[in-house]
Amino acid sequence: MKALKKPLIALVLSLILMQASHQFSLRFDLTSDQRYSLSEATLTQLTNLDKPLRIDVFLTGDLPGLYREFRGELDVFLDQLEYATDKLIIQYNDPFEIGSNEAVVREMQQYGMSPEIVIENKDGQRNETMVFPWMIINYGDVSERVSLLSKQLGDTDRDKISRSIQQIEYLIMDGIGKVTRETKSAIAVLTSHKTSKNIKLADFLQSLRPYYNLASFDLKNPEISPEQSLTNLNRFKALIISNPNKAFTQTEKYILDQYSLQGGGILWLVNGVGIDRDSLFNSAGKAYGFPLELNLDDYFFNQGMRINKALVQDLYCAPIVLANGSANNTQFIPYPWSYYPLPKPESNLIGERIGPVLTQFASPIDILENTMNQSVLLQTSGFTKTAGVPVVVSLDQATEKIQPSGYDEPSKTLGLLTEGEQKSLFANRILPMKNANHLNKGKGKSILFSDGNLAENQLDKGAPLQLGYDKWTSNFYANKQLLMHAVHYLSGNLDGLLIRQKKWNLAYLDAQKIEAKGMLWKVMMLLSPLLIALGFGWLNQRGRSKHSGA
Structure with missing residues (x-):
């Protein structure tokens, strides 16, 4: 009976903690730039919602590298919005599920949403991918399309994505403000x-x-x-x-x-x-x-x-x-x-x-x-x-x-x-x-x-x-x-x-160094856990040998 006592206590405590986690949800933003904290203006805007607000996101599907990163940050922000209000409905729509590329582009452009052509050179091959970094915000009978990209003259792809990530909150909340504004x-x-x-x-x-x-x-x-x-x-x-x-x-x-x-x-x-x-x-x-x-x-x-x-x-x-x-x-x-x-x-x-x-x-x-x-x-x-x-x-x-x-x-x-x-x-x-x-x-x-x-x-x-x-x-x-x-x-x-004004401290890997030394780091990452495990095994065996010898 005593042998079962500790596991039972651990099981009961686990169940209690699981139930508490559903009742009380806590989040902490430990980033130095507070990138995962909503501004006071955003929280006020969300508090004033009096009916469901639906967001249709079109940045989905098979995305190229930089846009996958952007989509990840977008998901985190939308998750923050859902945590702050129960009035939000988010739907992801892949435009290319409805037909061919030409038909998709034609239909999306009718709604004022033009595609972004992304060109990637990988392993000597040139790949072109079409993405739609857009969303439509619906509130009652009012809809507003929102471009998720913040572009400037002379931008590289990295510049464009970095700036867009930093302005996610502004771009989305600006769109929400347009559809919810009652007085002007x-x-x-x-x-x-x-x-x-x-x-x-x-x-x-x-x-x-x-x-x-x-x-x-x-x-x-x-x-x-x-x-x-x-x-x-x-x-x-x-x-x-x-x-x-x-x-x-x-x-x-x-x-x-x-x-x-x-x-x-x-x-x-x-x-x-x-x-x-x-x-x-x-x-x-x-x-x-x-x-x-x-x-x-x-x-x-x-x-x-x-x-x-x-x-x-x-x-x-x-x-x-x-x-x-x-x-x-x-x-x-x-x-x-x-x-x-x-x-x-x-x-x-x-x-x-x-x-x-x-x-x-x-x-x-x-x-x-x-x-x-x-x-x-x-x-x-x-x-x-x-x-x-x-x-x-x-x-x-x-x-x-x-x-x-x-x-x-x-x-x-x-x-x-x-x-x-x-x-x-x-x-x-x-x-x-x-x-x-x-x-x-x-x-x-x-x-x-x-x-x-x-x-x-x-x-x-x-x-x-x-x-x-x-x-x-x-x-x-x-x-x-x-x-x-x-x-x-x-x-x-x-x-x-x-x-x-919110600023993010974004850090990126050096693409040139990755290309030059990428294989070396891959081999080191593969072998390091094995070497560490062998080292601990050797130390453990040596310790046992000394103990048994004593």
């Missing part, structure tokens, strides 16, 4: 002052709609008094002013001044130099640049910034595609175009992990001493030069040999955030309009980019293309990401931006 803040888009045409802003505004209610705003509407314009503008969280080409009056500046002091955020996309692009791309291939006078110098000066009336040229630039030859012999050749700088956003709440941004005929921003907090969002490389106005811009310059020695100026600021306590431009001055609630100071925030075309998408046969896509080179730039983050920041929608 209001954003105004200025339509007066010859700003960007609607079709040029189509993709940017369409991308903002899941987050905000958008409305056009006309500061020059003759049927509305200035007082009523200010009242109407104060209803909006933020105002977008894209590529104005008509000067602002004192009254209009006062309205913007008071709107900002009352907490409204303003996104300015303004050119310092006017370039007639139609003239540049006609048969002459030449255009003249003159200062663009918008009567905003004192307004920006009051906020500690000034747009310099000059054009920035940068060695790190995007290409421009020019036609060479005629008729059937025409060739389209890309040339580096220094008037199209490719700055990479600064690593802050707005620009974190964003790729290069395409700027066109931008001007340097001077940062002036001011009481407000100022943060650089965008700046050129350290190899730049500036061309003062008036300036002649000719397409022939693109074909000329670049002289790096001429790009000897330091980096230039192209994007600036100003926020905090500020003084009114009209403090201690005669006001241009009646305002019973006039403020001499207040807390405001503005973002200025010195490229009026930053938010404008290209057109193909009259239809808008995706913002950031260049149809001539097929390159994707990060304009939309940067501007979306800027609007989120100005409107106080910070949860997603804070989630993006």
